[in-house]
Amino acid sequence: MTQAIPDRLLEWLESQPQRRLTMAQFMSWALYDPESGYYSSRTGQFGDRGDFVTSPSLSADFAELLAVQAAEFWQVLGRPDRFVWVEMGAGAGQFAGDFLAAIAGTELEATLHYRIIERSPQLRRQQQERLEPWRDRVDWWTWEDWATQPTVGVAFSNELVDALPVHRIQWQGGEWQEIYVTENAGVLQEVLGPLSSPDLVDVFADLGLAAAIARLPEGYRTEVHPAAKQWLAQVVQGLQRGYLLTIDYGYSGDRYYAAGRTDGTLQAYWQQRFHNDLYARPGQQDLTAHVNFSALEVWGEALGLKRLAFTEQALFLMALGLGDRLMALSQPQSGSDLSQLLRRREVLHRLLDPTALGNFGVLLQGLNLSPEERAQSLRGFTVPASL
Ligand SMILES: C[S@@+](CC[C@H](N)C(=O)[O-])C[C@H]1O[C@@H](n2cnc3c(N)ncnc32)[C@H](O)[C@@H]1O
Known part of the structure; x- marks a missing residue:
């Protein structure tokens, strides 16, 4: 056609x-x-009614479980007073909204600042609308801003790298x-x-x-993937100390x-x-190409990013508590709405599906961490207890 x-x-x-x-x-x-351009001229790309489903567009559980991992990163980094979670390529802003809702009222909330780097001005506008309730906690930076003001925290992306030109x-x-x-x-x-x-x-x-x-x-x-190499160099320019967490499909x-x-x-x-x-x-x-995870590791090492761990999304989310959520659904309270429970169970299973989202890679790299910090075993990268 x-x-x-x-x-x-x-x-x-x-x-x-x-x-x-x-x-x-x-x-x-x-x-x-x-x-x-596809990300400039259209809306509604993400989710069951759009062109493709990403984990954040499927369910808030994804961001809620990532918030568990964020709290642990903050602990390992010595609970810094200012801890920045940078989301690169934030789509329609679903992940950010669910993540900020998940940390509300926790210790992490007091120190965490949410930052977004987004290439598409149209998506940036959508994100700004969706994140209006958190206006004081979120800002939008360009890659130029990022390079000039070094940050302590986590640079995170979900399905960003597959969207970089090849x-x-x-x-x-x-x-x-x-x-x-x-x-x-x-x-x-x-x-x-x-x-x-x-x-x-x-x-x-x-x-x-x-x-x-x-x-x-x-x-x-x-x-x-030269753009992925260039992206790693950009990340390193602005990350003073912390983690790079990349979730995507690839080999x-x-x-x-x-x-x-x-x-x-x-x-x-x-x-x-x-x-x-x-x-x-x-x-x-x-248009999308799979991620070459080995290249991210090798190019990252050359830039000072140490490979800390690699796992699959299904194992990662199970280790962070998705199994407990599934278990809770199998013991419904009296009066629960059965069709709602079944729908929710289906969504959680889709996050784990070994032929789709569950098979995504989760790569963790660290920059300027001490040997003790690097040696910490992090919850999302341990074998989940409930398997
Ligand atoms: C496939 S979408 C994923 C969106 C979202 N993370 C999700 O999982 O639903 C890719 C996103 O990355 C953004 N993007 C692509 N290249 C970028 C770059 N170099 N810097 C920042 N954002 C970028 C796109 O505009 C879009 O928001």
Whole structure:
């Protein structure tokens, strides 16, 4: 299914030296063009009635359980007087609202300041409306603000990294070529050309995969993630001391670049369905690529971010108390509304679903922590008692 190419996209394409865009440029346009981008021009992307469901849009339980982990981070950091929880890419602001409601009246509330860094001005406006009740506790920063005022606390994201633009490359004649996007006869098409930057493929050496890559089949296509590397550098610039907590779908580097994954992971998301037509409805559908968690670890280490733990969302949430919530539902009070109980149970199971949200990766990295702080075993990363 292909749709007319928006004029703004065509104009931009025409202005490029070789009339072609890298996939990262195309993805940036399709998601964030101020007038026509998916996150700028539309509302209602998140949740069962939108294009895709994220854990915060599914249920407040996600943010409530994360608040348990936040309190523990604060304890380990020595209960600082000012503790900042920075959410990067806050969508419609659901997580922030539920998290702030969850910590209301707790010890953490007195010291926690909530900060959001959001690329889309349209989503920022939605967040500001939703978070009006917490106006005094929340602020919105740009990445420039972040770099100049170092912060103690936690930099958190859920499904941010999968929304960062990627480059697409193809193994051809024993070398990597880049897949560009161009237009021909009113249709967006792919063309191969030399890499837009030789550094794009450094990731294979960084992950010790250079020998395996040489054996990939001709025509193998995949993605590389320089924007994720740049994002880590941005995080480190403003995090004086604390944690980076990343929740998203993805693979370790060897699974990402397995010989059998011949067409990478980049997909479009529209009305609750994944599909492969990346050029259908430019600006109206989400484009997303899996996260390379090994690359985040290796690039993070080079920036001083120590890998502290990695787990799956199902185990993480169970360790933080989701099992107790499920248990409570199996012992309903007399007079409980049965259909409501069943609905709630279904939602909790979806957060744990091993074929979907439950299988997401949860990566914890630490910056400028003492050896004792790094050695603390944190509740979300222990084996849950109720398994
Ligand atoms: C897939 S949505 C996830 C939203 C939300 N975290 C959730 O789980 O429902 C990705 C979010 O990241 C934002 N975003 C993408 N790139 C960003 C960047 N470089 N800095 C800040 N926000 C960004 C998008 O505008 C959007 O809010």
